[in-house]
Structures are given as structure tokens and as C-alpha cells.
Amino acid sequence: QVQLQESGPGLVKPSQTLSLTCTVSGGSISSGNYYWSWIRQHPGKGLEWIGYIYHSGNAYYNPSLKSRVTISVDTSKNQFSLNLSSVTAADTAVYYCARDLVLAAGQDAFDIWGQGTMVTVSS
Amino acid sequence: AIQMTQSPSSLSASVGDRVTITCRASQGIRIDLGWFQQKPGKAPKLLIYGVSTLQSGVSSRFSGSGSGTDFTLTISSLQPEDFATYYCLQDYNYPYTFGQGTKLEIK
Numbered sequence: 052q053v054q055l056q057e058s059g060p061g062l063v064k065p066s067q068t069l070s071l072t073c074t075v076s077g078g079s080i081s082s083g084n085y086y087w088s089w090i091r092q093h094p095g096k097g098l099e100w101i102g103y104i105y106h107s108g109n110a111y112y113n114p115s116l117k118s119r120v121t122i123s124v125d126t127s128k129n130q131f132s133l134n135l136s137s138v139t140a141a142d143t144a145v146y147y148c149a150r151d152l153v154l155a156a157g158q159d160a161f162d163i164w165g166q167g168t169m170v171t172v173s174s
Numbered sequence: 175a176i177q178m179t180q181s182p183s184s185l186s187a188s189v190g191d192r193v194t195i196t197c198r199a200s201q202g203i204r205i206d207l208g209w210f211q212q213k214p215g216k217a218p219k220l221l222i223y224g225v226s227t228l229q230s231g232v233s234s235r236f237s238g239s240g241s242g243t244d245f246t247l248t249i250s251s252l253q254p255e256d257f258a259t260y261y262c263l264q265d266y267n268y269p270y271t272f273g274q275g276t277k278l279e280i281k
Contacts, residue, residue, distance in 0.1 A: 098210075098218065098261055100270040113269040114175070147217055151265075158206050158224035159265035164217035 053078040055148050055165035063142075063172050069135040073148030073165055080129045081106040086151040088161070089122060089133045091144040099144075103151060104131050138172045145169050176200050176264050180273035186281040187252055195247045195260055195276045202242045203266035209238055209247045210261045212275075218261060222247065254280075 059071035073087070080087065089101040102112035104122040112120045121134040135142060150163040177200040187193050197207065205225040210218035220229045222238040225245060235250045249256055257280050262273040 097274045098263075098272040100263075100272070102269075111268050115269070149217075154224065156224065157204075158227075159208065159270075160220060160223040160227075160229065161208065161210070161218075161263070162220050162223075162229060164219075167217050 053163055055150065055163055057146060057148050057165045057168040059168060061169060061171060063138055063170060064174050065139055065172055066137055069138050069142060069170055071133045071146055071168060072130050075129045080124065081126050084153050086153060087131045088149045088151050090147045090149055093144045140172050143170065143172045175269050176203065176266065176271050178262055178264055178271050178273040180262060180276050182276060183274065184277040184279065186279050188281045189252050189254060191252045193249050193252060197245045197262035197273050199243045199264055203264045205241050206264060206266035207245050208263045208265060210263065211258045212261065213258045
């Protein structure tokens with residue numbers, strides 16, 4: 052079955068760029084009508100959708116983060132990545148990658164999630 | 175962005191109880207709504223998508239209803255493993271937005 056696994060540094064200095072990778076195993080990132088998303092959760096708080104990428108490279112970002120976010124895909128490695136620039140302590144969160152199945156009727160099913168990775172922004 | 179307002183923010187209930195959690199959207203979202211369960215230290219788990227379609231493997235104790243702006247998640251008979259935090263998500267338009275969560279605790 053398909054699994055997602057986040058990887059990247061757990062500690063990032065303020066003003067630097069947070070970089071995470073999500074590796075997809077058990078299936079191809081290019082198959083099906085799947086969009087690949089990043090979602091974060093501040094400590095003790097709710098969930099925030101960051102953005103998605105399609106295997107073609109088309110991406111959409113949450114306007115609240117748009118100026119700092121880049122999501123990219125590497126189909127040869129079956130991975131997609133998140134870059135968040137100019138981080139501050141407010142970017143400290145658990146970051147999840149997730150698979151979003153877009154159905155024919157337009158509804159989405161975020162059916163598979165990575166386990167999440169905690170990223171702390173601190174000097 | 176569409177705002178999703180969940181109520182209540184917390185709820186105490188007993189095993190066997192029937193509970194309902196509500197999610198209200200700031201504008202109509204058709205039936206583009208999902209529900210997730212999250213336990214401490216774990217990733218969210220999809221329960222329902224498209225308002226009422228049960229994700230494969232999810233207990234039939236869970237059901238969803240609604241359309242437009244008002245939606246509900248119902249757990250018909252609470253089991254010990256159901257105590258968790260629940261979130262709704264609108265996937266009608268971007269940016270997708272979650273409700274603030276409902277923490278379901280044991281009474």
C-alpha cells in the first residue's frame with residue numbers, strides 16, 4: 052500500500068529556509084488523479100493547508116504563505132518537496148505531507164498522510 | 175478564504191453515547207467537506223469525504239450529513255478508541271481550510 056514519509060532537518064535557524072521532502076512508496080507519484088499536499092500543525096493548534104503540487108509540476112499555494120513557499124516534485128525519485136523561506140518562530144510546527152485524491156465529482160479525499168515531522172525554528 | 179467554524183470546541187461524553195459535531199462554512203461549499211480524526215502524536219485520519227462517503231475501513235458508527243454551509247459528523251455509539259480530536263476540511267476552493275477542531279473527551 053502507498054506510504055508517505057517526511058524527511059528533513061528538525062531545527063532551522065530564523066531567516067533561513069525550511070526544506071522538507073516527502074517520499075512516496077508503494078505507488079507512483081505520477082499515477083491516478085492525485086494531488087500531493089503539505090499541511091502543518093502548530094504545537095497544540097489546528098491544521099493549516101500549505102499547498103499542493105501535481106505530478107505535472109502545477110502547484111498552488113496558500114496565499115497566507117505564498118510569497119515564501121515553493122513546492123516541487125521529482126517524479127524520478129517519487130518525491131515532492133517543500134521549501135519555506137525566511138522562517139520565524141511562527142513557522143515552528145509539525146509538517147505533514149498527504150495524498151489528495153480528487154474524485155470525478157470534484158470532492159477530495161486526503162486519504163494517506165505521512166507521520167509528520169516536527170520542525171523547530173530557533174537560533 | 176472560506177472560514178470553517180466547528181462546534182463545540184470540546185465535548186465530554188461516555189462510551190455508548192451518540193455525539194454530533196457541527197461544522198459551518200462562511201459560504202456555500204456544496205458537499206465538498208471531509209472529516210478527520212486525530213489522536214495525540216499521530217497524523218490525521220480521513221473518516222469521511224464528500225460530506226457523507228465513509229472512507230474504506232472506517233467504522234459505520236461514523237456518519238456525515240449536510241450541504242451548503244452546515245454539516246454534521248455523528249458518532250452513533252462512542253467506543254473508547256473514538257476519544258480524539260476531530261476536524262472538518264472544506265475542499266470546495268483554494269485555499270483549503272480546516273475547522274479549529276473538536277476535542278472529544280471521556281466523561
